[in-house]
Structures are given as C-alpha cells and as structure tokens.
Amino acid sequence: MSGTASHTPVTISFIAESAGVSVPTVSKVINGRAGVAADTRSRVEALISEYGYRKPVVTRNNTMELVFDQLEHQWGLEIIRGVQRVAREQGIGVILTEFGPQSSTIRYWIDDTLARRPACLVSVAQLSDGERDQLRARGIPFVVFDPTGELPDDVPFVGATNWSGGRSATRHLIELGHRRIAMIGGPDAILCCRARLDGYRSAIEAAGLPIDPSLIVPTELTRDHGQAAALDLLRRPDRPTAVFCCNDLQALGVYQAARSLGLRIPADLSVVGFDDLPITSLADPPLTTVHQPLFDMAQAATELALTLGRGEKARQPRLELATTLTVRNSTAPPASRRR
Amino acid sequence: MSGTASHTPVTISFIAESAGVSVPTVSKVINGRAGVAADTRSRVEALISEYGYRKPVVTRNNTMELVFDQLEHQWGLEIIRGVQRVAREQGIGVILTEFGPQSSTIRYWIDDTLARRPACLVSVAQLSDGERDQLRARGIPFVVFDPTGELPDDVPFVGATNWSGGRSATRHLIELGHRRIAMIGGPDAILCCRARLDGYRSAIEAAGLPIDPSLIVPTELTRDHGQAAALDLLRRPDRPTAVFCCNDLQALGVYQAARSLGLRIPADLSVVGFDDLPITSLADPPLTTVHQPLFDMAQAATELALTLGRGEKARQPRLELATTLTVRNSTAPPASRRR
DNA sequence: CTGAAAGCGCTTACAG
DNA sequence: CTGAAAGCGCTTACAG
Numbered sequence: 001m002s003g004t005a006s007h008t009p010v011t012i013s014f015i016a017e018s019a020g021v022s023v024p025t026v027s028k029v030i031n032g033r034a035g036v037a038a039d040t041r042s043r044v045e046a047l048i049s050e051y052g053y054r055k056p057v058v059t060r061n062n063t064m065e066l067v068f069d070q071l072e073h074q075w076g077l078e079i080i081r082g083v084q085r086v087a088r089e090q091g092i093g094v095i096l097t098e099f100g101p102q103s104s105t106i107r108y109w110i111d112d113t114l115a116r117r118p119a120c121l122v123s124v125a126q127l128s129d130g131e132r133d134q135l136r137a138r139g140i141p142f143v144v145f146d147p148t149g150e151l152p153d154d155v156p157f158v159g160a161t162n163w164s165g166g167r168s169a170t171r172h173l174i175e176l177g178h179r180r181i182a183m184i185g186g187p188d189a190i191l192c193c194r195a196r197l198d199g200y201r202s203a204i205e206a207a208g209l210p211i212d213p214s215l216i217v218p219t220e221l222t223r224d225h226g227q228a229a230a231l232d233l234l235r236r237p238d239r240p241t242a243v244f245c246c247n248d249l250q251a252l253g254v255y256q257a258a259r260s261l262g263l264r265i266p267a268d269l270s271v272v273g274f275d276d277l278p279i280t281s282l283a284d285p286p287l288t289t290v291h292q293p294l295f296d297m298a299q300a301a302t303e304l305a306l307t308l309g310r311g312e313k314a315r316q317p318r319l320e321l322a323t324t325l326t327v328r329n330s331t332a333p334p335a336s337r338r339r
Numbered sequence: 340m341s342g343t344a345s346h347t348p349v350t351i352s353f354i355a356e357s358a359g360v361s362v363p364t365v366s367k368v369i370n371g372r373a374g375v376a377a378d379t380r381s382r383v384e385a386l387i388s389e390y391g392y393r394k395p396v397v398t399r400n401n402t403m404e405l406v407f408d409q410l411e412h413q414w415g416l417e418i419i420r421g422v423q424r425v426a427r428e429q430g431i432g433v434i435l436t437e438f439g440p441q442s443s444t445i446r447y448w449i450d451d452t453l454a455r456r457p458a459c460l461v462s463v464a465q466l467s468d469g470e471r472d473q474l475r476a477r478g479i480p481f482v483v484f485d486p487t488g489e490l491p492d493d494v495p496f497v498g499a500t501n502w503s504g505g506r507s508a509t510r511h512l513i514e515l516g517h518r519r520i521a522m523i524g525g526p527d528a529i530l531c532c533r534a535r536l537d538g539y540r541s542a543i544e545a546a547g548l549p550i551d552p553s554l555i556v557p558t559e560l561t562r563d564h565g566q567a568a569a570l571d572l573l574r575r576p577d578r579p580t581a582v583f584c585c586n587d588l589q590a591l592g593v594y595q596a597a598r599s600l601g602l603r604i605p606a607d608l609s610v611v612g613f614d615d616l617p618i619t620s621l622a623d624p625p626l627t628t629v630h631q632p633l634f635d636m637a638q639a640a641t642e643l644a645l646t647l648g649r650g651e652k653a654r655q656p657r658l659e660l661a662t663t664l665t666v667r668n669s670t671a672p673p674a675s676r677r678r
Numbered sequence: 679c680t681g682a683a684a685g686c687g688c689t690t691a692c693a694g
Numbered sequence: 695c696t697g698a699a700a701g702c703g704c705t706t707a708c709a710g
Contacts, residue, residue, distance in 0.1 A: 022681045095432040117396045361697045
C-alpha cells in the first residue's frame with residue numbers, strides 16, 4: 001500500500017483527515033513546532049511516512065542547470081568545478097544533466113529542465129535552435145560553453161582563444177629553430193579546429209616560412225588517429241622535426257608513433273598539444289601544450305548566466321578567454337640546430 | 340534601481356498594484372494565458388522584468404544532492420555519471436556540491452543543502468556525526484559512497500570489495516610464478532587501504548608463501564610516493580619481481596622508478612595497480628589493475644538513496660560491489676621462469 | 679494541547 | 695479584456 005505512488009500529491013489536509021486532527025496540528029508536526037502531544041505527534045508522523053508526504057519546496061530559482069552532451073573524462077570535471085564554485089558563492093544549487101546517447105527510456109532532458117524553472121542554464125552542449133527557442137519562451141537565460149559551431153549573434157557564449165593558442169604554439173616551435181613543422185588538425189566542421197589551424201598558418205607566414213600543404217593532416221581528435229597521421233608524416237624521407245596537434249589525445253598518439261619508429265621526443269621530434277588535459281603532465285616526457293582555462297571559462301560562463309538570470313544586462317555576453325602555452329619537456333631545438 | 344536586491348521577495352500582488360491591474364491579470368501574463376490586452380501585457384511584462392519577479396517553484400523533492408569532499412579528476416566523473424543516469428530515469432535533478440578546501444567566503448554547504456529539501460543525498464565525503472544528525476533531523480536520507488573510515492551500523496553505504504580485490508591481484512601474480520611480491524600500501528587510517536593490504540597478505544598465505552614484512556611499504560597514495568617506495572624496493576639486491584600497489588597513481592610511480600633503473604615492465608618487473616583509472620589503459624605498457632565499478636556503485640548508491648527518500652525500506656542498505664581484475668600488459672611471468 | 683480564524687501567494691472559473 | 699469571488703495548500707497568531 002505505502003509503496004504505491006499516487007498521482008495526486010498527498011496534502012497536509014489529507015494527512016490531517018487521516019489522523020483525525022486539524023490541519024494546523026499537522027503543520028506543527030511537519031515544521032517541528034512545539035505544542036503537540038507526543039502521541040498525536042507520533043500518530044501524525046506515522047501517517048506522513050506511510051503516505052510519503054513531503055513538504056513542498058517553494059523556491060525562487062535558487063538553482064541553475066549545467067548541461068553536458070557527453071561528460072568527457074578529461075575536461076568535464078574542470079568545468080563542473082568552475083560552475084560549482086561561482087554558483088555556491090551565490091547560494092545557487094547546480095543541477096547537472098548529461099543527455100548522452102539518447103535513449104527513449106530516458107525522458108527528454110529539456111522537459112525536466114524547463115519544469116525545474118532554473119534561474120539560468122550553462123550548456124556545454126551545442127543547443128539546437130528548437131531548444132534555444134524553448135528556453136527563451138520560458139524566460140530561462142542560457143550561455144553556451146565553448147561552442148563548437150557557428151552561433152547566432154544573440155546567443156551569449158564563453159570560449160577560448162583558439163586561434164591565438166594555435167599561433168603561439170607554432171611560434172614556440174619556430175623560435176626553437178624548427179622549419180618543417182607539421183600540423184595534425186581536427187575535423188573541419190568543428191570551429192575551434194579551424195581556428196587552431198589558422199593560428200598555425202598565421203605563425204608560419206608571420207615567420208616568413210612557406211606553408212607546405214602536405215604537412216597539414218586533418219583527422220579525428222583521438223589518440224589512434226593522431227598515431228596514424230603521425231606514422232604517415234614521420235615515415236617520409238623529409239619528415240618534419242616538429243608536430244603541432246589539434247588536441248592532446250592526438251599528441252599522445254604521436255608519442256606512440258614516434259616510439260614505434262625509434263624516434264626520441266624531444267631529441268628527434270618536438271610535439272605540442274592543445275587543451276592541457278591532466279594526463280599530459282604525467283606523459284613521458286611531459287607534454288608541451290596549449291592550456292585552455294576551463295576552470296576560469298566555467299566561472300565566467302556561470303557569472304554571465306547568473307547575471308542574465310537576475311534580469312540584468314551583461315556588459316560582455318560573448319567572450320573568449322586567453323589560452324596560454326605551457327612549456328614542458330616535449331619540445332626542444334631540432335637536432336640539426338643543436339650540434 | 341532595478342538592480343537592487345530587495346529582501347522581501349517581489350509578489351504578484353505587488354506587480355499588480357504597480358501596474359494598476361488586478362492580481363489575476365498579472366497571473367495570466369506570467370502563465371502565458373490568453374485574455375490580456377497587448378498593451379496591458381507589455382506594461383506588466385515591463386514591471387516584471389524591472390522588479391525581477393520570478394514565479395516561485397513549488398516542487399516536491401524532485402532533486403537529490405550529490406556531495407563531494409574534493410572532486411578528483413580521475414574518478415569524480417564516473418560517479419557523477421552513475422548518479423545522473425539513475426536520477427534522470429526517475430525525473431530527479433542532481434544538485435552537485437564540492438565543498439573542497441573550506442573557505443569562510445563560501446557558505447557552509449549543509450545549510451544550502453538542507454534549505455533545498457532534497458529527496459535524498461549521496462555523499463562521496465565522509466560526513467561528520469554532526470552533519471549526519473542534521474540530515475536525520477530534517478528527514479533527509481543519505482548514503483555514503485565508498486566510505487574511507489568506520490561508520491556506525493545504521494549508516495547506509497555502498498563500497499567496493501577491497502579485500503577481495505587485493506587478494507585477486509596478488510593471486511594473479513602468484514599464478515604467473517612470482518614469489519617475491521612487494522606491496523606498496525596506503526595510509527593505515529584509510530579503511531580501504533587496510534583491506535587491500537589484508538587481501539594481499541591473505542593471498543600470499545593461501546599460496547603457502549612466507550610474508551616478508553620488508554616487502555610491505557606503506558606510503559601516501561600519490562605517484563611521487565609510489566616512485567620513492569619503488570626505488571627503495573628495486574635497489575635491493577634481492578629485489579621483488581612484482582609489485583602490487585594500493586592505487587594506480589602509485590603504480591605509475593613504479594613505472595617511473597623502473598624506467599630510471601633500466602628495468603623493463605613486465606619483462607623485469609610486473610606491476611599491478613588498483614582503481615582502473617582511465618589513464619591506466621593509456622600508460623606504457625597498459626596497466627594491469629583492479630577495477631572498481633564506480634559507475635555501478637554510483638548507480639546502486641543512488642537507487643538506494645532514492646528508495647530511502649521515498650520512505651521505503653531498503654532490502655540491503657549496506658553493500659559492497661565486486662571488484663574485478665583487469666589484466667593488461669604490465670604483468671608477466673618472472674624472468675627466472677621464462678627461460 | 680488543540681483547532682477555528684485569518685492570512686499568504688497564487689490560480690481558476692466565470693460574470694460583466 | 696478585466697477582475698470579484700472562490701478556492702488551493704499552507705502558516706501564523708491566538709482563544710479555549
């Protein structure tokens with residue numbers, strides 16, 4: 001009996017009637033007020049637990065939503081922490097959703113989100129036009145985190161300076177003396193990959209070096225694809241002395257390829273990644289990579305979203321935070337230079 | 340003016356008065372009902388946005404809390420996903436808190452949590468006696484995830500079979516032919532470390548081998564400490580042929596130590612870790628380790644907590660899920676055996 | 679210790 | 695299109 005879920009929620013007056021007491025008495029029990037006889041109290045408590053009564057929570061948007069497409073191992077946490085930090089300072093609870101591989105048994109995420117009436121939403125997923133419309137219709141402001149594609153001009157977002165990052169990574173290699181620098185790129189559909197590639201090109205051109213299209217290999221953003229691309233590049237007779245990768249996983253693939261060909265990093269080959277995943281400092285050798293300030297980006301996105309949620313205008317609703325080059329031990333002057 | 344936060348929340352009747360209309364009219368605007376003149380509607384909307392009125396959310400515990408002490412990079416996410424998955428199927432939002440390094444500027448987490456009246460709470464942190472009392476007083480059931488210390492008998496928890504895991508890891512090494520097997524352990528205060536160590540001892544004894552106390556080195560659960568402990572062990576003339584580590588980070592430290600001494604893994608030294616962190620499959624060679632079913636544990640903990648939150652009795656409120664040995668490439672028969 | 683009464687913020691018919 | 699009236703679930707004095 002008590003396990004059966006009834007669809008009309010149990011009310012305080014229903015409990016009162018069942019217990020044969022008045023509504024105020026039940027209210028006192030629920031709120032732990034004095035002035036209720038011990039046996040009355042325990043009778044009411046028994047009914048409350050039998051019927052599963054729970055006091056309704058009346059809140060005014062003291063939560064926000066954080067939505068992920070897929071919670072990636074290496075960067076999801078950094079984002080969560082940044083959002084958490086800012087929200088907590090403002091007494092806001094962060095409700096986290098990963099919609100992940102869509103399954104019909106799982107309710108559509110946006111219905112739940114809308115029903116919770118959050119103060120705002122930060123989306124690490126690319127929201128569809130329809131989803132954005134639904135949020136707007138309900139007056140729930142949202143911020144897109146690190147958008148992967150083009151976004152209409154009125155959509156607030158927080159990203160990273162991908163172009164500058166690609167440029168400074170490449171310039172670092174040039175300054176070490178490298179002249180044949182390959183780039184293992186990402187899918188053209190992903191905006192940040194295009195930006196990183198253009199940053200690479202820009203640095204090459206700024207140094208007055210020629211761009212060799214055969215040194216640019218676009219592929220998927222995985223370790224295995226990085227390895228395959230690197231094997232192709234490194235088996236060439238005029239192999240590059242340095243490789244800049246669109247992300248860290250690809251760079252770890254380059255490590256594997258180099259090792260299997262007997263090339264030492266950085267003595268025979270310099271490698272630069274992008275993202276600064278936690279594992280990169282554990283790699284052997286520790287990877288030189290472009291740091292994405294995910295934690296700061298998450299904080300900025302949350303501040304922006306909460307500001308919009310308060311109905312205030314944001315001074316800067318579309319921004320990119322600066323990447324920084326983290327130099328570790330996977331880069332060195334090319335062999336030819338060192339002797 | 341509009342940015343000023345007033346402490347008495349703005350009500351619908353205040354908006355009605357300001358707009359010179361009735362309360363029902365404002366209600367219609369807020370809920371998007373028909374039957375409001377366009378100019379009335381826009382006048383009311385302007386006031387709503389000016390005073391920042393937000394409709395109160397009346398919910399009956401459709402959220403739960405997930406609390407972390409510190410969100411660790413390697414395992415936090417797996418836990419979050421498991422909790423998320425189960426909660427979402429039941430239409431429950433997961434509010435995530437990391438209390439992290441306590442700071443006076445950040446409000447005390449439990450006050451916020453209590454105020455939100457969640458259906459239940461899953462704690463990846465060791466809750467203090469006082470915190471548990473507060474939760475009980477408010478009728479918020481909780482489950483401790485993977486407790487690190489002893490817990491009173493009435494506290495529900497979900498853990499992993501650490502003792503069995505330590506035992507099967509060690510047995511794996513024995514079956515490969517190892518006889519001198521070292522253990523790099525963890526701090527004695529952490530319950531799971533003691534369990535893993537006892538599992539190691541149990542396997543050694545079950546095989547009729549002697550326990551050599553000098554091969555048991557307790558230290559911190561970090562890579563650096565693992566490396567230091569391994570250097571000590573591996574420099575001995577009678578060095579062990581295999582090392583079982585209390586966690587994966589220590590095992591990665593053993594990798595470093597072995598490399599610096601010119602020992603190959605697994606040819607000269609077998610290594611087993613514990614936890615099965617995502618990075619272990621990327622290590623070189625991929626690490627043999629004891630898999631903790633964090634995702635399943637998180638699902639079980641959430642189901643348990645939600646069951647308790649419904650006021651139902653749980654059949655099994657204190658349980659451990661089985662660990663499994665994941666054999667990769669860091670273990671092999673000892674050199675002496677192979678020729 | 680109990681509950682009738684008044685009141686809160688909000689919504690829902692429905693009369694004009 | 696508007697709002698008076700009744701009603702919802704709940705809380706707060708306060709009379710007995």
